[in-house]
Structures are given as structure tokens and as C-alpha cells.
Amino acid sequence: MDVFEAIRERRSIRKYTDEPVSDEVVRELLGAAMMAPTAGNAQAWQFVVIRDRAMLESVQSFSPYAGMAAQAPLGILICGDTALEKYPGYWVQDCAAAMQNLLLAVHAKGLGAVWTGVHPKPEREAGFRKLCALPDNVMPLGFAVIGHPAQERQSEDRFNPQRVHLDVYGKTLA
């Protein structure tokens, strides 16, 4: 799939069929995520693939907008690892870039996903920390719920020229 098409057509998908997603495809998705740039190329991240049904069902108890995980074949929790950082303070950005790569790869594979926010909500961070037994240095950033789409969503053009400035804030791009 063309990269501009993937960027333009990707939408959040919150309903999934019962069809499973193989470990091979999961590895492809993770491979795409790990190609994101990172501060100092430190790749200071960890990925937790959640397939356990009871775990997927429990996510909604601490993350109210992630209830669709109960009906999904898997979720991927993207975490920063502060013990691996070369330049401290960039793990949020690094993991968000990895998440965006992951979401584009999901769409290109004909799958659907939604990025549910974890950091900086303390109760969601604590929920995933306990659920997945994360060490103290591993910081959950976001949880992608993934499956074969059971809904269709149209693309929407979000380009907004009012959010574009030339050199100085408020000066319009010609």
C-alpha cells in the first residue's frame, strides 16, 4: 500500500471480527514500530503483546476507553525503558513515533487498530504495570488494540491551513 494512502486512510478501528492475527504478522507490525527514530538512536523501548483473554478483558477496569480490548484478538502495549535512554526525557516521543509506524503497518496489512492512551494517566499506568508485571524502569505509553476490522470508516481530510505559520507565529504561508 502506498504510504500516502496509508497515512490518509488509516482511522481508529474499535470493532473486530473473531479472526485471529498470527505471531508472524505481529512480528511484522513490531518490526515496523521498531524502525521509528529515537533520541540518540537508543531504541529505549519495550513491547508487550497481550493475547491472554482474561488480561484483555481486565484492561477496561483501569482504562475506560479501552473496553474494545475484551473483543480483540490482541493488544500491543508500547513502553519506554528509562534504563536504556541515552538522552533522558524523550521516551514519550520515541514510543509515540513507534506507535504511529505500528498503526500504519496495521492498516497496510488490512487490519484495524485504535491507540488507547495510557501515559500520563496514573491509574492506567499503574493498571498496566500490575497487569504485565512491568519493572519500575518500564513506562507504559500507549496500548494499541488490534484485530481484523468489523467496521468501515471513511477517510477525513484533516489539513487545516490555519494551523500553518511561516517563520513567525501568525504569519500565513503564501
Next chain:
Amino acid sequence: MDVFEAIRERRSIRKYTDEPVSDEVVRELLGAAMMAPTAGNAQAWQFVVIRDRAMLESVQSFSPYAGMAAQAPLGILICGDTALEKYPGYWVQDCAAAMQNLLLAVHAKGLGAVWTGVHPKPEREAGFRKLCALPDNVMPLGFAVIGHPAQERQSEDRFNPQRVHLDVYGKTLA
């Protein structure tokens, strides 16, 4: 360009030719950036396109790893706008996802870019705030320096199975 190819082959490009980049292409890049998902779909961001030569040369005075801007035709500063946030605290992630879309679009157009870090470094944030006259609610996240590449870089496979866990941290994906 195929999305997996773009994700795999994109590298940070720090040397550029003198060839200009048109406003039309810049709009395509910004259009890709603005397709990123945002918390509550708030699109709480602002983009400053810096083309002014003196401004591009001054960036290195407060951002030591962004000296290549002095030789680039443009840079794009991606900023969060806290006044537009629906769910406060997500602007860093939203802008990082937009940056990743931008970098992939740059690569797909045959251009090259490097993401230079701004937030959370106070001196870089203050430098861009002053340079671009940013209002207090507009938070500079990162600065992409962009041009036609004057260097070639090989792709590197960053997939690391040791960073993948199944359900519980430390349990290996089969």
C-alpha cells in the same frame, strides 16, 4: 512508495543540496502530518514552516544538534497547542505521531529530513519560542530539518526480539 518500504528505508538525513522545496510539497508534508491520530481527535497542534535564512542559521545558537538547519532550505517546527487540547497531557504524543507521518512523507517524496529534539529541553523550547514568537499556549515539540538529500544512508533492521514480551514482562513470544 510502499508504506513498509518507507518505514524500513527512512533514515535521518543531515546534508542537503541547494535545490529548493516548493510550498506545494510543504503542504503535502503538512497534510500527512495532520492525518496523525490525536487524543479526542482534538488536533491540538500548530506548525511553523521556517524558510528565513537568518532564522535557520540562528537555530544552532540554542539547539546544538540542529546546526544542519543553516544549510537546509527549510525546517518545520511541530508544536502542541494546549489551548486546543480536549484531554490535557497528550500533546507530546500527538505531535510525535504527526512528526513520524511527516518524516515518512518526506522520504516518500524523495526528500530527506532529521527530527531534532526540542521538548523537554528548556533552552531549546525558549529559543524557538523567541525565534518564532510563539504564544504561551504553543509548545514546541520537535524541529524537522528538511531538504533534498546530499547523502545516502543504508537501511538498518532494528527489530529486536529481546524487546518483545508476551502477556507478562519477560515472557518470550513463541
